[in-house]
Amino acid sequence: xxxxxxxxxxxxxxxxxxxxxxxxxxxxxxxxxxxxxxxxxxxxxxxxxxxxxxxxxxxxxxxxxxxxxxxxxxxxxxxxxxxxxxxxxxxxxxxxxxxxxxxxxxxxxxxxxxxxxxxxxxxxxxxxxxxxxxxxxxxxxxxxxxxxxxxxxxxxxxxxxxxxxxxxxxxxxxxxxxxxxxxxxxxxxxxxxxxxxxxxxxxxxxxxxxxxxxxxxxxxxxxxxxxxxxxxxxxxxxxxxxxxxxxxxxxxxxxxxxxxxxxxxxxxxxxxxxxxxxxxxxxxxxxxxxxxxxxxxxxxxxxxxxxxxxxxxxxxxxxxxxxxxxxxxxxxxxxxxxxxxxxxxxxxxxxxxxxxxxxxxxxxxxxxxxxxxxxxxxxxxxxxxxxxxxxxxxxxxxxxxxxxxxxxxxxxxxxxxxxxxxxxxxxxxxxxxxxxxxxxxxxxxxxxxxxxxxxxxxxxxxxxxxxxxxxxxxxxxxxxxxxxxxxxxxxxxxxxxxxxxxxxxxxxxxxxxxxxxxxxxxxxxxxxxxxxxxxxxxxxxxxxxxxxxxxxxxxxxxxxxxxxxxxxxxxxxxxxxxxxxxxxxxxxxxxxxxxxxxxxxxxxxxxxxxxxxxxxxxxxxxxxxxxxxxxxxxxxxxxxxxxxxxxxxxxxxxxxxxxxxxxxx
Amino acid sequence: xxxxxxxxxxxxxxxxxxxxxxxxxxxxxxxxxxxxxxxxxxxxxxxxxxxxxxxxxxxxxxxxxxxxxxxxxxxxxxxxxxxxxxxxxxxxxxxxxxxxxxxxxxxxxxxxxxxxxxxxxxxxxxxxxxxxxxxxxxxxxxxxxxxxxxxxxxxxxxxxxxxxxxxxxxxxxxxxxxxxxxxxxxxxxxxxxxxxxxxxxxxxxxxxxxx
Numbered sequence: 042x043x044x045x046x047x048x049x050x051x052x053x054x055x056x057x058x059x060x061x062x063x064x065x066x067x068x069x070x071x072x073x074x075x076x077x078x079x080x081x082x083x084x085x086x087x088x089x090x091x092x093x094x095x096x097x098x099x100x101x102x103x104x105x106x107x108x109x110x111x112x113x114x115x116x117x118x119x120x121x122x123x124x125x126x127x128x129x130x131x132x133x134x135x136x137x138x139x140x141x142x143x144x145x146x147x148x149x150x151x152x153x154x155x156x157x158x159x160x161x162x163x164x165x166x167x168x169x170x171x172x173x174x175x176x177x178x179x180x181x182x183x184x185x186x187x188x189x190x191x192x193x194x195x196x197x198x199x200x201x202x203x204x205x206x207x208x209x210x211x212x213x214x215x216x217x218x219x220x221x222x223x224x225x226x227x228x229x230x231x232x233x234x235x236x237x238x239x240x241x242x243x244x245x246x247x248x249x250x251x252x253x254x255x256x257x258x259x260x261x262x263x264x265x266x267x268x269x270x271x272x273x274x275x276x277x278x279x280x281x282x283x284x285x286x287x288x289x290x291x292x293x294x295x296x297x298x299x300x301x302x303x304x305x306x307x308x309x310x311x312x313x314x315x316x317x318x319x320x321x322x323x324x325x326x327x328x329x330x331x332x333x334x335x336x337x338x339x340x341x342x343x344x345x346x347x348x349x350x351x352x353x354x355x356x357x358x359x360x361x362x363x364x365x366x367x368x369x370x371x372x373x374x375x376x377x378x379x380x381x382x383x384x385x386x387x388x389x390x391x392x393x394x395x396x397x398x399x400x401x402x403x404x405x406x407x408x409x410x411x412x413x414x415x416x417x418x419x420x421x422x423x424x425x426x427x428x429x430x431x432x433x434x435x436x437x438x439x440x441x442x443x444x445x446x447x448x449x450x451x452x453x454x455x456x457x458x459x460x461x462x463x464x465x466x467x468x469x470x471x472x473x474x475x476x477x478x479x480x481x482x483x484x485x486x487x488x489x490x491x492x493x494x495x496x497x498x499x500x501x502x503x504x505x506x507x508x509x510x511x512x513x514x515x516x517x518x519x520x521x522x523x524x525x526x527x528x529x530x531x532x533x534x535x536x537x538x539x540x541x542x543x544x545x546x547x548x549x550x551x552x553x554x555x556x557x558x559x560x561x562x563x564x565x566x567x568x569x570x571x572x573x574x575x576x577x578x579x580x581x582x583x584x585x586x587x588x589x590x591x592x593x594x595x596x597x598x599x600x601x602x603x604x605x606x607x608x609x610x611x612x613x614x615x616x617x618x619x620x621x622x623x624x625x626x627x628x629x630x631x632x633x634x635x636x637x638x639x640x641x642x643x644x645x646x647x648x649x650x651x652x653x654x655x656x657x658x659x660x661x662x663x664x665x666x667x668x669x670x671x672x673x674x675x676x677x678x679x680x681x682x683x684x685x686x687x688x689x690x691x692x693x694x695x696x697x698x699x700x701x702x703x704x705x706x
Numbered sequence: 707x708x709x710x711x712x713x714x715x716x717x718x719x720x721x722x723x724x725x726x727x728x729x730x731x732x733x734x735x736x737x738x739x740x741x742x743x744x745x746x747x748x749x750x751x752x753x754x755x756x757x758x759x760x761x762x763x764x765x766x767x768x769x770x771x772x773x774x775x776x777x778x779x780x781x782x783x784x785x786x787x788x789x790x791x792x793x794x795x796x797x798x799x800x801x802x803x804x805x806x807x808x809x810x811x812x813x814x815x816x817x818x819x820x821x822x823x824x825x826x827x828x829x830x831x832x833x834x835x836x837x838x839x840x841x842x843x844x845x846x847x848x849x850x851x852x853x854x855x856x857x858x859x860x861x862x863x864x865x866x867x868x869x870x871x872x873x874x875x876x877x878x879x880x881x882x883x884x885x886x887x888x889x890x891x892x893x894x895x896x897x898x899x900x901x902x903x904x905x906x907x908x909x910x911x912x913x914x915x916x917x
Contacts, residue, residue, distance in 0.1 A: 275775040381848035389845045396841045403837075404830040411826050412812070422812035423823055424764050426772065429816035433830050562757060562774075564785075644777045655777075 043108050046096030047187040049089045050137070053144070054177040056086035061170040064163040068236075076163045080151060083170055087144035094141050097134065097186055101127055107193045110134060110186045116199035118591045126204045129213050132334060132349065133186035138214065139330075140176045143221045147173065150225050150250060158229070158242045165232030172224050175356050183349055199592060202619050202626045208268030216261030216288055220326045222254030223295055227323040230316050231364055234371040244306045247319070249680060251299045256676040258292040263549075263669045271629055276562065276640050276657040278665070281430050286409045287325075287332035290402045294322030297398040300391050307453070309378030310388060316368050316375065318395070324361040325402065331357050383455035390448045397441045404433050431557070439491060442550060445543055446472075446499035449506065449536075467505050472498030489558040496547050496554075503540050530678065538679025545675060548668035555637070555661025564644070568651035576658040578639055579603040583611075585652060593617045596646045600654075602632060602639060614654075616643045635663045751792035759788050759798055762815050763805055772815055 063079030066072075097110075101124040106112040114130040115123070129135040147169040154162050180186070203209070226247040233243035265285070266278035279285065298318045304311045331353040381388055408425040415423040450464045475497035476490050484490060507526065510533075515525040530537040563575050567582040574580075583599040595617045602610045614630035629642035640657040647653065760774035765781045773781040773788075784805070791801045805813050817823035 275771075275777065277775055280771070381845060384845050384849055392841055392845060396837050400834045400837050403833055407826075407830050407833075415823075415826070419822060421822065422810050423817045423826065424812040424815055425817065425826065426764060426815035428762055429826070432816070433827070437834065563753070 042096050042100045042103070042105055043187045043189055046093045046100065047181075047185065049093035049096065050177065050181050050185070050187065053086045053089035053093065053140070054174065054181050056082045056089060057144075057170045057173040057177055060086065061167050061174055064167040064170065068163040079163065079170075080166060083144075083151065083166060084148050086170075086173065087141075087148045090137075090141040090144045093137060093187075094128075097128060097137065098124060100187075104197070106195075106197050107189050108186070109188050109190045112190060112194050112197040114197070114200055116197040116592075119197075119200055123200050123205060126209050126213075127200050129217070130201060130204055133180065133184040133188075135213070135217060136176060136180040136184055137186050139217050139221050140173060140180060142214075142218045143169070143173050143176065143224060146218075146222055146225055146250075146253075147228075150229075150246065153246075155242070155245050158233070158246060161232045161236030161238055161242065163232075164235040165228045167235075168228035168231045169224060172221075172228075176221075179349065179352055183352065199621060202593070202617065202622060202624060203272065205626075206268055206272045208264050208271065212261055212264035212268055214261075215257050215264060219254045219256075219258030219261050220288065220291060220329050222250065222257055223291060223319075223323050223326040225250035225254070226295075226298070227319050227364075230319045231367060234316065234367050234374075237371065237374060239374045239376075241305055241309055241312070244302055244315075247315075248299065248302045248306060251295055251302060251319075252676055252680055255292070255295045255299055256673060258288065258295065259672055260669060262288060262292060263665070263672075267666055267669075270662070271631065272626060276560070276629070276642070276655065276659060277556075278662075281405075281408065281425075281427050283409045284329075284332050286405045287329035290405055291322055291325040291329050293398045293402040293405075294318065294325050297395040298322055300394050304388050304391050308388065310380070311391075312377050313368075313372070313375045314395075320361070320364045320368065321399075323364070324357065327353070327357040327360045385451070385456040385458075385461070387448060387451050387453045387456075390444060390451050394441070394444050394448060397437055397444065401434055401437045401441070404437065405430070408433075435488065438550075439488075439495060442492070442495045442499060442547075445546065446495065446502050449540065449543070450502050465502075468498045468501035471501030486558050489554055492550060492554045496550055499543065499547055503544060506540065507537075532683075534681050534683045535679045538675045538677070538681075541675030541678060542672055543675075545668040545672035548664040548671065552662045552665025552668070555664075556659045559660045561658040563656045564653065565656065566647070566651055566653045568649070571651075573656070575639075575656045577604050578609075578658070580641070580656065582652065582654070585646065585650065587646075590617075592621060593619045596643065596652075598643050598646075598652050598654075600630065600641055612641065614641050614643055616646060633663050636660065638662050751789070755798075756785075756789050756792055759792075759801055760785055762802060763788070764813055764815050766809055766813065 060079045060082040063075050063082065067075030067077075067079055100108050100111050101115055102121055104111065104115065104117060110131060110133050111127075114127040114134070119127070127134070129138045147166070150169070151162065151166055154165075158165075229243040229246045229250070262285075265288075269280070270276065270278040298315065301311050301318060302315055305315050331350065334349045334353055383389070408429055411425055412423050415421050446468060447465065450461075450468070452460065472494040476494035479490055479493055484493075507529075510529045511522055511526040514520065514529050515522055518525065518528070520528060561576050563573070565573050567573060569582060569584040572579055572581040579602075581601040581603065583601060586597045586599075588595045588597065595615060597613055597615050599611060599613050601608060602612060610632055612630035612632060615628040616625060617627075618625045627642050627644075629640055631641075632639040637658055637660040640659055642655050643652045644655050645653040757774055761772050763773045763784065765771045765773050765776035765778065765784075767780055768776045768778060771781075773784045788801055791804065796804075802814060811817075811823070817826040819827055
């Protein structure tokens with residue numbers, strides 16, 4: 042198994058390298074045969090990597106402890122389904138996963154390449170395969186998952202208990218796929234530049250693959266937050282940890298990209314800016330992968346292995362400098378088809394959207410990097426954590442929400458003030474009314490008021506658009522409202538998919554605002570039979586059941602939840618102690634409703650039978666998790682291929698005289 | 707400003723939907739926002755005040771966690787110290803200074819807004835402000851540029867006239883009838899965007915056209 046895997050890995054590396062060189066050489070020497078063989082090599086590399094992946098999976102299932110990676114991340118007691126997580130638990134496996142994902146995405150992207158881009162495709166292939174070559178080289182040479190131990194251990198070290206949670210089956214693969222996925226729109230952009238194309242041929246593929254990596258990153262980030270919330274045991278979901286930030290920044294970049302690429306698709310504008318933007322997003326993605334593999338900042342995510350860090354840093358430097366050099370070289374070709382007609386237009390709104398997103402990314406980057414700078418320059422140790430980001434990123438995000446309300450409602454090209462007033466008035470009224478209602482009900486935290494008001498504003502605008510569209514469709518086609526609405530979505534997939542995604546962002550906002558401003562937290566030690574009051578709930582601790590298991594001791598504590606004298610629920614919370622890792626993991630008991638979560642987690646089990654509990658009431662957090670599937674649904678709708686009807690020539694009625702002709706002069 | 711009846715009703719519907727849903731939630735929120743147990747009278751401080759201070763102090767041994775979040779022994783001890791000091795009547799600033807004295811500046815979750823560390827706040831704030839100003843001027847210059855370019859396009863070069871007429875005739879033939887305007891129109895999207903598209907189209911009449 043190890044041999045098969047290792048050989049496949051090296052073969053894939055050779056094929057990727059050949060594909061890179063062959064694509065460029067074939068294009069320069071005008072040899073279609075060379076180009077085609079390079080493309081075939083790309084597909085073959087993907088196949089070889091699938092073989093390598095399968096070999097590693099089989100090695101895990103058969104518990105081949107001679108392979109160092111298998112011994113480090115599994116043991117005889119591990120159930121087979123955890124092979125999935127064990128695969129990417131360490132550097133070696135996760136690099137193999139990234140390489141395989143890149144190979145598959147490249148193959149699909151090249152296979153589905155739009156016709157009009159075909160002559161620039163070899164350059165895109167070269168960029169994709171160059172990146173793959175880098176990852177495979179690093180994997181094969183420095184972090185080979187198939188390296189063997191000099192002896193065969195009797196048992197492995199077992200899988201990290203934190204990884205055995207449901208969320209861990211999806212968070213790392215989604216996030217890694219999202220990060221490496223940014224390579225695809227990037228490759229299309231660079232391919233277009235290298236081929237000397239002046240137009241927008243790459244935009245369709247760029248948009249599709251930009252959105253694919255966007256949803257993967259968004260899903261990965263949400264899943265990571267959900268995992269942190271349910272398993273890390275402090276009731277929060279975001280650390281502003283350097284590695285979290287490192288995934289957040291490329292997500293911001295690719296969000297900016299998928300918005301401004303719409304302008305290029307529709308109006309042929311922002312050609313230069315979009316190249317710059319995708320370069321920045323790709324650079325941030327490389328930085329993200331660097332942080333994960335040897336960044337010098339400690340975090341819950343660090344894989345360690347500092348030599349890998351240097352290699353990634355070099356590739357990051359090349360991956361930023363070279364594309365910008367190419368951009369500057371091709372700069373004269375990138376004139377936009379048109380210019381901005383008005384400052385009050387959707388195009389301008391998209392520019393502001395980009396600016397806000399990049400500002401948030403910049404602040405996050407600054408917050409991540411400043412402690413290092415401060416330590417190096419004036420020897421002062423500074424921490425930048427949540428309090429900083431709340432104060433600086435908070436207002437920027439509120440601005441973004443505001444823009445999310447205006448953007449879809451503002452017309453392209455030029456918005457007349459009268460039109461704007463008409464369109465924006467109902468949502469604005471909804472927003473202000475919400476603020477008024479909340480203030481009257483006693484809510485006085487300014488940020489929360491503004492945030493809820495803006496959430497109403499955005500949602501009101503979206504619902505208004507849905508209502509208008511459905512009504513006019515109902516009037517013109519006679520369909521009933523329900524069918525009209527569904528047909529409306531089907532006929533305008535990118536737009537309505539976008540609306541649904543915006544709604545999911547509002548849901549996330551609700552979750553963040555609810556927990557940030559209205560959480561109640563109590564730490565209390567209870568002995569069996571004791572009760573405590575948190576918020577409206579009365580909690581009675583019944584007792585703990587201690588169960589020794591194969592690799593851990595489990596403490597299951599049962600708590601009864603009362604409200605107003607009525608028993609709402611009996612919940613069980615678990616805490617497991619792993620002696621071999623000297624680590625404890627907790628399964629919080631969460632009673633979740635759309636209004637709030639009751640969150641109970643045991644922080645310590647004392648010898649006398651009493652348990653230290655942390656109890657949290659987290660309002661509105663349910664909305665944040667529900668937003669995930671809504672976001673995916675919206676993206677799928679937006680990406681669903683829609684037949685673009687070719688413009689049909691309409692003969693002008695004879696009674697209208699044609700316009701002035703030069704011949705009349 | 708009077709709204710048409712349909713729109714007014716729609717606005718009212720949105721308002722009531724939001725009002726009802728939010729009101730039911732804030733009913734709970736309102737019940738929860740005032741201080742829970744251990745209120746001002748008993749121990750001399752409020753729990754949420756203590757938690758607020760907890761959120762500003764980092765746990766010295768955990769990566770990127772405040773003592774409010776961390777569950778390790780030292781974090782629990784530090785939380786107890788915060789509450790002791792609050793009960794003693796110490797102010798928030800005194801408590802934070804106490805920890806800074808013992809652990810160094812980096813025990814705080816955010817840099818102080820004074821001294822050398824002020825640059826940590828000024829740079830992002832300044833950067834964002836600069837970006838806003840830049841975007842404003844960029845948008846403005848892009849729109850100015852548009853009005854400058856618009857005018858010359860209205861008058862086609864007289865030397866091109868015979869060619870434009872030829873193109874008009876070809877267009878008429880391929881589209882089955884005269885249409886308003888024609889190539890005497892300002893050259894718009896059809897000519898400028900996606901260079902390859904125009905050249906990909908085959909000319910039905912077989913003659914070459916200058917574009």
